[in-house]
Amino acid sequence: MEMTGEHRIAAPRSVVWEGLNDPEVLRRSIPGCDTLEKTSPTEMTATVTAKVGPVKASFGGQVTLSNLNPPESYTISGEGKGGAAGFAKGGADVKLVEDGDGTLLHYAVKANIGGKLAQLGARLIDGTARKMADDFFTRFAAEMEQRAAAAPAPAPTPAAEPVAPAPAAAEIPIPIPVPAETVVTPPSPADAPSFATAEPIPAPQPVPAAGPAPAAAPAPKPAVAAPPRPVPPPAAEPSRGGLSPAVWITALVVIVLVLLYLYL
Template sequence: MEMTGEHRIAAPRSVVWEGLNDPEVLRRSIPGCDTLEKTSPTEMTATVTAKVGPVKASFGGQVTLSNLNPPESYTISGEGKGGAAGFAKGGADVKLVEDGDGTLLQYAVKANIGGKLAQLGARLIDGTAKKMADDFFTRFAAEMQQRAGDAATASAPAPTPAAATEIPVPIPVPAETVVTPPSPAEAPSFATAEPIPAPQPVPAAGSVPAAGPAPKPAPAVAPPPRPAPPPPAEERRGGLSPAVWITALIVIVLVLLYWFL
């Protein structure tokens, strides 16, 4: 019987290589495996219960690893005896190829079967062997994916505590002072303002003021009187003004009319 195939495993090649050499991982992955113990770095003993068609038997045997090329390839060979059910003897070449962040496991199996198992027919034996291989790789891939996840978690750095968030303190901004110009009614009147006192003389530096009463403020100087308007030209010449003699003339005319009429 010959069988070849390949399976992609979502784990690094180094992790898959360790799994293929771990007896506990292999025991949980091989269908019907009851025990699997490592007796030397390259030898293991196992007991497996298998059912092929109507024949069910427990096989005990020895497994040997050879052609070791870690972590790329090796050859696994062994022989199992099932008493009256027959025996199985053969080996497999296993190769690991890196495939991105995963590993491609390629295998080629050659086996010889004798006893009652050989009488069941090649089709039945091949179908059973293929099913056992599919079950093995499904379980083995799950084991490797979990191991890769655990290794990534262990190697990840511990999260650092979040730094305290600094709350910015608002800086008070002084309000802008708006200067409103005074209205015409509120504007100061310079016409009614009090007179500004004359500046007092400043004593020279180092001089001492004479003792005595404080000087009285200078009296306010009254403005000079406005000159009277000049008299009319007639008054300046010594004659009567036109208004006086015209009035007198009218009075005389009225008196004469009164007496003669």
């Protein structure tokens, strides 16, 4: 028996993948499933009561997961035995495809049936298998939608607040020292020196050179009156500040002689 189908589940692909690997979710979704336990990360055991036409039996079996490619696809295979009712053996390839905010689940089933179940006819068995598959996906989709609704919504990323520009540094005026204006006060007439009343500055007098200390004079003898000597007339002193008259006369005579020599 072969069967393919597709179902859309209104839940993210990651949520659907988790549900397909959750034993409790699968137990509630499989019609007639009594128990389903996970014995390892890839193995589960289950007991299912199913009715196909007039035959009703309880099947116990083991399910194995392989070709794991989370969260996109895997292969599920298993075998169930129902005693006198017969047995079922097969597997299914499951693939998950994102579809907007939901997920498309594709499956392809291959199974073999033996015993009394095989005698009921392929049409009856196919009809029963399709009905069980529809029931399974209806329950499974409801479980996933509830789980997606209960999941907390991701907190929105807060928008970065605009950073206010740093205030420009206030310019502090620096006082520039201004030199005070120097006021020159003219001297008053009373403070001005009077050149009219200024006394003449005497000319410096020659200082006599210091000679050897005089020897001690002998005891004075009684003075003898000497006859008076004639006093010669004082010689003419040279004029201060210019040449003597003799020099001027000599210079004039030389000048006159030169002129006479040039013009005669």
